[in-house]
Each structure stands twice: as C-alpha cells, then as structure tokens.
Amino acid sequence: MVGRTPAEAVHHFVEPLQQVLSCVTDTVIHVSRGYYPRSEPHSAELHENPAPIHTRLSTLQLFVAYRYSISEVQARTLWNVQIVSYNFTLLDASTREIFAYHWHPVGVSTVTTPHLHLGPGALIGRDELRTAHLPTGAVALADVVRFAITDFGVIPRRNDWAEVLS
Amino acid sequence: MANSTRTKKKEKAPEPNGVKMLSYDEGLAAFDRTARRCLGMSGEEFLKAWNEGKYKDVDVDTPEMMQVIMLLPFAIPPEEDK
Numbered sequence: 577m578v579g580r581t582p583a584e585a586v587h588h589f590v591e592p593l594q595q596v597l598s599c600v601t602d603t604v605i606h607v608s609r610g611y612y613p614r615s616e617p618h619s620a621e622l623h624e625n626p627a628p629i630h631t632r633l634s635t636l637q638l639f640v641a642y643r644y645s646i647s648e649v650q651a652r653t654l655w656n657v658q659i660v661s662y663n664f665t666l667l668d669a670s671t672r673e674i675f676a677y678h679w680h681p682v683g684v685s686t687v688t689t690p691h692l693h694l695g696p697g698a699l700i701g702r703d704e705l706r707t708a709h710l711p712t713g714a715v716a717l718a719d720v721v722r723f724a725i726t727d728f729g730v731i732p733r734r735n736d737w738a739e740v741l742s
Numbered sequence: 743m744a745n746s747t748r749t750k751k752k753e754k755a756p757e758p759n760g761v762k763m764l765s766y767d768e769g770l771a772a773f774d775r776t777a778r779r780c781l782g783m784s785g786e787e788f789l790k791a792w793n794e795g796k797y798k799d800v801d802v803d804t805p806e807m808m809q810v811i812m813l814l815p816f817a818i819p820p821e822e823d824k
C-alpha cells in the first residue's frame with residue numbers, strides 16, 4: 577500500500593479494510609498515533625473491538641488488529657505501509673474465542689508462520705487442538721469475513737458483500 | 743487587544759479520508775479495555791508486568807494474550823516514540 581505521504585499510504589491500507597468490514601459491521605478502524613516510520617510498528621484496530629456481528633440466532637463478535645510499518649520508498653515522494661502481523665478473532669456471544677487467525681513473524685512467540693487457534697468457543701474436546709497452532713497460509717480479513725457470513729450465518733449489511741469480498 | 747491569530751487554537755491536521763488516529767490517551771484507553779476483557783487486569787498492570795519481563799517464559803501465543811499484545815503500540819508513550 578503506497579502513497580505520496582505516510583498518511584496517504586496509511587489511508588490506502590485502511591480504506592479497503594474498512595470496505596471489507598462494512599459487510600458485517602459499521603464500526604471503523606482506528607490507527608495508533610503518528611504517520612511516520614519508527615522502530616516499533618504501528619497498530620490498527622476497531623473502534624469497537626470486538627465488534628458485534630449478528631446472525632439470525634445470536635450475536636458473534638469480531639476482533640481485528642494489525643501491526644504495520646511505514647517506510648520511505650522514494651525520498652519524500654513515495655511511502656509504503658507493510659503489514660507486519662495480524663490477528664482476526666471470532667468470539668461467541670459470551671466473548672469466548674471460537675477461532676483466531678494469527679500471523680506474527682517477529683516477536684514473543686516461537687510460531688512465526690501464519691496459524692489458526694481454536695478457542696474455548698469452538699467446543700473442541702481434544703487437548704492438543706486446544707493449544708495447537710494449526711498451520712495456514714496467509715489469511716486476509718476478507719477471507720474471515722466471508723467465512724463468517726457463509727459458514728457462521730452472519731448477516732451481511734450490504735447486498736454487494738460477495739463482490740466487495742472477492 | 744490580543745492578537746486573534748496568536749490566541750486562535752491551532753487546528754489539527756485533517757485526517758486522511760476517514761482514518762481516525764487515536765491520541766495517546768485514547769489509545770491507552772483502548773488498550774486498557776482489551777487488557778481488562780481478555781486478561782482481567784488493567785492495561786497499566788499488564789504493561790508493568792510486561793516491562794518487568796514477567797511474561798518472558800510464558801507462552802503468550804494464545805487468543806486472549808495476543809489480542810492485548812497486538813495493541814501494545816497504542817500504549818507507547820510519546821516520549822518513547824522513536
């Protein structure tokens with residue numbers, strides 16, 4: 577995601593995510609302070625995090641967070657935003673985690689490849705799976721939102737959701 | 743008479759179309775809410791334990807913990823922001 581200024585690059589990063597989110601929630605994305613490169617990554621999350629997303633029978637909740645870095649591609653004329661980690665978590669009505677897609681290649685965990693956690697809300701009985709890091713490829717927010725609609729029965733807020741998420 | 747341009751409050755730079763940037767206080771409040779929901783402790787308590795290395799030998803790659811850790815940048819004080 578590039579831009580002529582760091583702020584524009586951040587906008588180009590956030591705007592498509594906001595479109596994706598609008599398929600299931602009206603909450604908006606917030607970013608941490610500063611449109612500038614720094615040693616620690618920046619964060620983006622939802623104003624209401626987790627955001628309620630509704631099925632016909634219940635209300636689930638979606639937690640979304642990214643960390644991203646801002647870098648200069650061309651001196652003072654072109655800036656880039658790069659995702660450095662993500663966390664997409666679906667929770668049940670009691671805020672128990674059903675699943676969480678993680679990618680955090682740098683940091684505190686020894687698992688640096690994209691993976692999936694199954695939480696207590698998944699009602700998994702096998703011990704290994706309760707703590708497992710199930711390998712995945714890179715997962716996009718659009719994939720998770722589509723999954724929530726098609727498999728969990730989350731009611732889309734817009735008629736063109738399939739197009740937006742494609 | 744006071745110079746109106748001198749006393750006029752400095753306007754904040756406009757946000758790029760709809761992207762809301764949180765101030766340090768707003769970010770800290772968001773971080774605190776998540777720490778309380780996920781870990782049952784305040785953001786301040788978590789930060790203290792984190793900075794003291796109390797989670798060094800703990801598997802923090804859990805759905806609850808990683809929601810909090812992802813938001814750590816919101817809790818970076820301006821004076822440490824480099």
